[in-house]
Amino acid sequence: MKINFTKEQYHILLKMIYLSTWVGAREEHDESEEFFEMENYILSFSKAFGMEKYVDYDSLDDEYYASRQLDEELEDVIADYEEEVFWDKLCALLARRDLMREENISNYSPEQRFERLIEIEDKYHEYFEKFGLEKMKAEE
Structure with a gap:
């Protein structure tokens, strides 16, 4: 299955993912790893949507993180x-x-x-x- 997003929809999705991970993903919860994996996957598309200012990439860990700009926005x-x-x-x-x-x-x-x-x-x-x-x- 494929889902298409506009740039604006992807921006909203970034905010939703950030907030849901912030609220729901704690190290002591069983779902935490799944939350972080989904967040990493969604954030990995930031460049394709021209939203790289909201996402930082750590090449050593091969992981994406919300940037300070997204953090400040929320x-x-x-x-x-x-x-x-x-x-x-x-x-x-x-x-x-x-x-x-x-x-x-x-x-x-x-x-x-x-x-x-x-x-x-x-x-x-x-x-x-x-x-x-x-x-x-x-x-x-």
Whole structure:
């Protein structure tokens, strides 16, 4: 099978591959090697699309890498993603902690636990939207 891309579509594909590899390919994950192989394959076509400014090649390892220019182009997307994940994770962890501290948790059905967890998470999201981390401090 053959797939044809315009230059613009290939540029979008480069960004998608970069972001997906950045998010999904970690050394401890089984899929990491497959992700890196696919990234290398897609990046290898950069010259054919006139996109070599977005790709660096290491001849010693015979591998292609996203260039600093592609990294800079996606810097804001990554920063926004990291911030969103930070707040979601923080609220989820705090909500889980608070739910486990509730005295009557053993009486909750799984559905009630989930609903209560979401309720607590929502309260943390509202709190952090209003105050950020300004009022947070370690207990002494």
